[in-house]
Amino acid sequence: MDSVAQLNEYALKKHLPLDYKVLGHEGPAHRRTFTMRVVLNERAYPEAVGNSKKEAKQRAAKNALECLLESEQQAPADSVRSLTPVSPGLTLRITVLCLDDKEYPVGEGKTVKEAKQTAARLAWNDLQEQSDWDKFDPLECLGSGGFGSVYKARQRLLQKLYAVKIVTCQEKCLREVGTLSDLQHPNIVRYYNSWMEDSAYEGDTSADKSRSAIRSFLCLCCSRLTADSAATFLYIQMELCQSKTLTDWINKKNSESPPDSKRREESLSIARQTATGVEYIHREKHIHRDLKPANILFGQDGAVKIGDFGLVTGDDDDGSLMDRTVSHGTPTYMAPEQNTKNYGRKVDIFPLGLIFLELLWKVSSGSERAKPVVLDIIITFLLSFLQKVLIESMLCERPEGRPEASEVRAELGKLSDRKSPLESVTV
Numbered sequence: 001m002d003s004v005a006q007l008n009e010y011a012l013k014k015h016l017p018l019d020y021k022v023l024g025h026e027g028p029a030h031r032r033t034f035t036m037r038v039v040l041n042e043r044a045y046p047e048a049v050g051n052s053k054k055e056a057k058q059r060a061a062k063n064a065l066e067c068l069l070e071s072e073q074q075a076p077a078d079s080v081r082s083l084t085p086v087s088p089g090l091t092l093r094i095t096v097l098c099l100d101d102k103e104y105p106v107g108e109g110k111t112v113k114e115a116k117q118t119a120a121r122l123a124w125n126d127l128q129e130q131s132d133w134d135k136f137d138p139l140e141c142l143g144s145g146g147f148g149s150v151y152k153a154r155q156r157l158l159q160k161l162y163a164v165k166i167v168t169c170q171e172k173c174l175r176e177v178g179t180l181s182d183l184q185h186p187n188i189v190r191y192y193n194s195w196m197e198d199s200a201y202e203g204d205t206s207a208d209k210s211r212s213a214i215r216s217f218l219c220l221c222c223s224r225l226t227a228d229s230a231a232t233f234l235y236i237q238m239e240l241c242q243s244k245t246l247t248d249w250i251n252k253k254n255s256e257s258p259p260d261s262k263r264r265e266e267s268l269s270i271a272r273q274t275a276t277g278v279e280y281i282h283r284e285k286h287i288h289r290d291l292k293p294a295n296i297l298f299g300q301d302g303a304v305k306i307g308d309f310g311l312v313t314g315d316d317d318d319g320s321l322m323d324r325t326v327s328h329g330t331p332t333y334m335a336p337e338q339n340t341k342n343y344g345r346k347v348d349i350f351p352l353g354l355i356f357l358e359l360l361w362k363v364s365s366g367s368e369r370a371k372p373v374v375l376d377i378i379i380t381f382l383l384s385f386l387q388k389v390l391i392e393s394m395l396c397e398r399p400e401g402r403p404e405a406s407e408v409r410a411e412l413g414k415l416s417d418r419k420s421p422l423e424s425v426t427v
């Protein structure tokens, strides 16, 4: 097969300049060998030796064709770029691996294959050194809690949006990650990944203002909370929920005049989804311990998502009470026994009862709502019989008197099936 003809045709088709260079000859006149190489589009291909210039030229063309074929077969489009050798005398091949618009270190080798392998290894090493957070573009701060902040961020490779919670790494945060990674349910904020980065993640050379602001904020948090410059940050990549929490939902409904006629229906749906999420948490042997409207979010599709598992703890198998750390949780929503050392999963039912009340009725905010006299008025006079029975039992002083989350979910299902006119009453 005429390699020279083939290569000439290739160069012609691609409009590339092609040259055959004689690099020299060796040996006595009767046994002379010639060395030649192809230079195509300013790129030199492996040299070849032949007993005549014609033979060397054919062989050099064959080398070039093989290299071209190899790079076309092995390189996914746009992922590997071949460069010209640094100096015309070198037979090295140099390739650069490009991923996600980033150029990685140049790889060298005696063949295209070898150069590509080197380039791939260098790119891999580079990726390993890259911080996971560098794979995201922070877009906006969604909110801040006691231990850090939550950011909306776009993952560069897939261009997908996530919520990334960045916190100074405390026991609470590790517990949250541990639990979230165990839980997968449509009514629980979905967890994707987590990693640690230390405060050495600095470099204010970055042009990215958001990153810089995050870094400054975290350094501040870090020195305030731990007084340890080497404190580690925990990054938690989660499903991105809507920015409004259940608190916002309740406030909006309470401010509407005339009252929204769909409030009861929507409230029951939210309550049922929340109870379903809690039922799942309990079935997985966890207790949330910090249920409140601010920790209940909505997914992009509007589904209820229970979040903030910072106070989560393990439940025991038989439901008996356990010895626990005293007084975790948000006081206005806390079950009475949560102030003691002995409590079980029923501490989650009490705040659920209060949340349901807030969902259904426009009640005054804050601790007022939980006062027995206020609850009595609402429960006795304003709720339907079924709602009364359910919510009253959920707010029972004694944990044993409260229903299981599965029972609450089942009762709410029955309530949703009944039609009842909404009364808007402020207590």
Ligand SMILES: Nc1ncnc2c1ncn2[C@@H]1O[C@H](COP(=O)(O)OP(=O)(O)OP(=O)(O)O)[C@@H](O)[C@H]1O
Pocket: 142, 143, 144, 145, 146, 147, 148, 149, 150, 163, 165, 189, 238, 239, 240, 241, 242, 243, 245, 294, 295, 297, 307, 308, 310
């Ligand atoms: N997955 C998410 N998607 C969208 N927004 C979120 C997500 N998780 C949290 N947020 C927002 O970020 C805010 C802060 O959340 P975070 O869980 O850190 O703090 P918190 O619950 O206010 O405080 P703490 O952790 O101290 O109890 C929340 O109020 C919420 O608005």
